[in-house]
Amino acid sequence: MKHPPYHLRSNKAVERVAFVEGIRLLAGLGKLSNYTYFGFGGPYLEDFRLLYELCPEIKMVSIEEDPETYKRQKFHQPAGTVELWPGTFSSFLAQYVLNDEKSIFWLDYTGLEYGNFEDFMVLLGKVAANSMVKVTLRAEPKDFIDDPHEFRRKFEILMPDSSAVPPATSEDLANLIQGMVQIASQRALPSALPHVFQPVSSFYYSDGTGMFTLTGVVCRRSDQAHVRSVFKDLKFASLNWARPKKIDVPVLSTKERLHLQRLLPCSSAAGELLRKELGYLIDTNRSQTERKLQQYADFHRYFPYFMKATP
Amino acid sequence: MSKGRPTHYDPVDASPVKSFFVHMLTRDIRLEEAILDLLDNCVDGILRSHTPHNASEPYAGFKAEIEFKKDLFSISDNCGGIPWNLHDYAFRMGRPAKRPPDAPGTVGIYGIGMKRAIFKMGRRCLISTQNEGRAYDVEITPEWTADEDQWEIPVKPAKESLPEDGTTLVIGELLPGIAECFGADAKAFKADLERLIATHYVYIIQKGFKVTINGDLVPPRPTRLVFNKKVRGSKKEGIQPFIFKTKTGGVDVFLAVGFTRPIPSEDEIAREQEEKKYSSLDAGWTIICNDRAVLYCDRTELTGWGEAGVPRYHTQFIAISGIVEFKADDAYKLPTTTTKRGIDASSALYLQIKNKMREGMRIFTDYTNKWKGRADESRKQVEASGAPLTFAEIKAESARLPFMSTKRSVPEGDQYKPRLPMPKKLEPRQRRISFLKDIEDVRTVAEYLFEDAEKDPSAVGEKCFDLILREAGK
Numbered sequence: 001m002k003h004p005p006y007h008l009r010s011n012k013a014v015e016r017v018a019f020v021e022g023i024r025l026l027a028g029l030g031k032l033s034n035y036t037y038f039g040f041g042g043p044y045l046e047d048f049r050l051l052y053e054l055c056p057e058i059k060m061v062s063i064e065e066d067p068e069t070y071k072r073q074k075f076h077q078p079a080g081t082v083e084l085w086p087g088t089f090s091s092f093l094a095q096y097v098l099n100d101e102k103s104i105f106w107l108d109y110t111g112l113e114y115g116n117f118e119d120f121m122v123l124l125g126k127v128a129a130n131s132m133v134k135v136t137l138r139a140e141p142k143d144f145i146d147d148p149h150e151f152r153r154k155f156e157i158l159m160p161d162s163s164a165v166p167p168a169t170s171e172d173l174a175n176l177i178q179g180m181v182q183i184a185s186q187r188a189l190p191s192a193l194p195h196v197f198q199p200v201s202s203f204y205y206s207d208g209t210g211m212f213t214l215t216g217v218v219c220r221r222s223d224q225a226h227v228r229s230v231f232k233d234l235k236f237a238s239l240n241w242a243r244p245k246k247i248d249v250p251v252l253s254t255k256e257r258l259h260l261q262r263l264l265p266c267s268s269a270a271g272e273l274l275r276k277e278l279g280y281l282i283d284t285n286r287s288q289t290e291r292k293l294q295q296y297a298d299f300h301r302y303f304p305y306f307m308k309a310t311p
Numbered sequence: 312m313s314k315g316r317p318t319h320y321d322p323v324d325a326s327p328v329k330s331f332f333v334h335m336l337t338r339d340i341r342l343e344e345a346i347l348d349l350l351d352n353c354v355d356g357i358l359r360s361h362t363p364h365n366a367s368e369p370y371a372g373f374k375a376e377i378e379f380k381k382d383l384f385s386i387s388d389n390c391g392g393i394p395w396n397l398h399d400y401a402f403r404m405g406r407p408a409k410r411p412p413d414a415p416g417t418v419g420i421y422g423i424g425m426k427r428a429i430f431k432m433g434r435r436c437l438i439s440t441q442n443e444g445r446a447y448d449v450e451i452t453p454e455w456t457a458d459e460d461q462w463e464i465p466v467k468p469a470k471e472s473l474p475e476d477g478t479t480l481v482i483g484e485l486l487p488g489i490a491e492c493f494g495a496d497a498k499a500f501k502a503d504l505e506r507l508i509a510t511h512y513v514y515i516i517q518k519g520f521k522v523t524i525n526g527d528l529v530p531p532r533p534t535r536l537v538f539n540k541k542v543r544g545s546k547k548e549g550i551q552p553f554i555f556k557t558k559t560g561g562v563d564v565f566l567a568v569g570f571t572r573p574i575p576s577e578d579e580i581a582r583e584q585e586e587k588k589y590s591s592l593d594a595g596w597t598i599i600c601n602d603r604a605v606l607y608c609d610r611t612e613l614t615g616w617g618e619a620g621v622p623r624y625h626t627q628f629i630a631i632s633g634i635v636e637f638k639a640d641d642a643y644k645l646p647t648t649t650t651k652r653g654i655d656a657s658s659a660l661y662l663q664i665k666n667k668m669r670e671g672m673r674i675f676t677d678y679t680n681k682w683k684g685r686a687d688e689s690r691k692q693v694e695a696s697g698a699p700l701t702f703a704e705i706k707a708e709s710a711r712l713p714f715m716s717t718k719r720s721v722p723e724g725d726q727y728k729p730r731l732p733m734p735k736k737l738e739p740r741q742r743r744i745s746f747l748k749d750i751e752d753v754r755t756v757a758e759y760l761f762e763d764a765e766k767d768p769s770a771v772g773e774k775c776f777d778l779i780l781r782e783a784g785k
């Protein structure tokens with residue numbers, strides 16, 4: 001199976017680090033060593049590698065349906081603590097026993113299918129309280145340009161407004177998909193049940209294809225205020241289903257980054273400050289440059305370094 | 312007579328108990344359906360107080376506005392209000408025999424919908440209504456509900472008059488589960504309610520009625536059937552619905568069943584079974600009684616699937632959909648249940664019509680089976696038939712079709728049976744080829760041949776064969 005170079009996608013890389021920062025805050029709900037991480041690590045198990053570096057106490061399970069990718073994962077296994085589980089996620093949900101233990105799930109889909117929401121709903125009803133669930137879905141407006149009715153046919157039951165045609169901008173489509181995730185979570189955990197899905201962060205980004213990702217915690221309704229307080233200091237925390245935050249980091253050289261980083265963090269108008277510091281535009285005009293540099297200021301701590309290396 | 316046995320028997324108390332209405336009856340109905348009952352009252356109000364001037368849009372100009380939040384529910388309409396001569400009946404728990412007969416086409420028959428909806432949601436309710444200049448308020452309080460001996464509710468003159476005749480009903484002191492539904496689950500609840508109204512009120516909304524939920528207008532969600540208008544009265548083949556109409560015992564019936572879309576390919580059937588692609592389907596039967604859908608896209612034995620020669624519903628029949636309309640001036644004659652959201656399966660009228668439903672359905676299950684494995688050819692027939700038509704459009708278009716009377720069979724009526732195209736038998740010189748290949752290999756070849764890894768596998772296989780055939784012929 002051919003895979004895009006996931007590990008070189010800068011916006012996804014930023015979002016992945018932001019996710020791990022959220023995972024670290026789970027310590028406010030109990031020992032991290034009591035958690036198990038489940039993900040679709042892909043051929044390079046990038047998220048597993050990162051998690052092992054930053055939170056080695058967390059047990060890890062990778063779920064992979066493609067036999068060749070599974071073999072490749074064995075080759076890339078970052079630590080002996082990563083268990084590789086061959087099979088589809090649906091069959092994992094049917095077979096795997098969570099044993100009432102706390103989990104962290106990343107449903108890292110590359111497409112957007114109704115079945116993805118069904119899996120998400122089944123999972124919410126299955127995990128123990130104080131588990132974290134993150135879902136990533138494709139949010140690409142051009143997918144529905146040719147046949148806007150296909151979107152309604154696929155997702156009508158989940159759409160906040162079932163007659164709406166899919167929006168033409170990534171931002172609006174990401175917001176619509178977030179609304180669908182919210183409806184799915186309310187269906188999976190209606191108020192008559194003791195658990196609730198509390199969102200903690202929500203982003204959209206594009207490394208060539210628009211993507212939407214939302215992270216939340218399944219907790220007891222009586223603990224919801226406490227969970228909110230644990231995550232309130234997470235950078236770009238989204239605790240009330242507000243519109244997803246855009247990640248669109250600029251391409252900067254290492255020299256530029258090190259130069260600008262001395263000025264960070266700064267309290268306001270970072271984009272303008274950094275543009276003046278550079279003394280030139282890095283995008284089509286001044287406002288675009290400042291917007292990109294504001295993104296850099298916002299996410300610089302999560303920004304990956306891509307270096308050329310000779311083995 | 313043995314010692315100690317009483318010689319006098321006091322009559323037993325068989326009077327109604329309020330808690331039966333407040334706690335028991337409310338269990339028989341879902342919250343969304345209780346709200347539809349309130350909408351039914353709005354529409355009955357229109358029929359009672361107005362003579363329609365516009366036959367195609369008799370409900371134009373009328374609206375119902377639904378608002379909900381975590382501590383309150385309200386529904387407000389301009390549908391004529393509750394006439395003063397009905398005030399003594401509208402608030403009774405059940406319909407008194409001496410109540411004046413209702414206007415033709417209304418659906419309220421049991422006198423329980425509004426009260427059941429109120430008690431389903433909360434313990435306090437203010438009903439303000441105005442009809443022909445007479446405006447009054449009726450308030451139901453928790454104290455009144457708790458008092459088993461108090462059956463009268465005070466009526467007060469309205470504090471202010473409304474710009475148009477209509478009714479506003481505000482429910483407070485919501486039950487905890489309902490408050491959660493309107494609060495924590497508001498997004499999912501609103502989506503559910505909107506879809507229910509868009510599908511069950513589709514014909515009323517298409518006829519001009521407007522419904523808003525928290526300020527958002529609910530659009531109609533009609534089912535459309537493929538109808539080749541070029542085939543009219545000739546013996547030409549074409550994709551059209553089977554239609555049956557009759558008038559029996561004061562009830563007008565119009566039935567249409569056909570295709571909403573092309574039949575699915577084998578790949579689509581297999582995919583849909585492995586991973587559900589669509590969240591909802593138009594497939595199945597919708598039954599309308601006096602403009603309200605009482606059953607929507609049913610695919611069970613209740614509507615004839617899996618009975619008397621009709622196969623059980625299966626994904627391969629995803630394209631088949633039917634609509635039956637029952638219309639009666641007297642709502643008692645309609646085959647509905649007390650909740651008005653279900654069919655009385657034992658109704659003699661419904662059982663007769665169900666025969667026709669099955670007869671129509673068999674035409675389309677047979678077509679689907681005959682074209683199985685040749686969905687591409689069938690797709691062309693459907694696409695050549697023009698845009699699918701709504702139920703109202705089908706009724707209008709059917710006037711030009713040659714109906715045949717069925718006088719000797721039950722039920723009597725007029726029917727139109729389409730001549731659907733049938734495949735010619737496979738020529739003896741043709742052979743079907745099918746095989747299984749690794750999914751990744753199929754994707755690789757699809758990408759190579761079509762630059763589309765998701766191309767239909769049967770198209771990939773056929774292309775491979777054609778290429779090799781050309782090569783072999785050189």
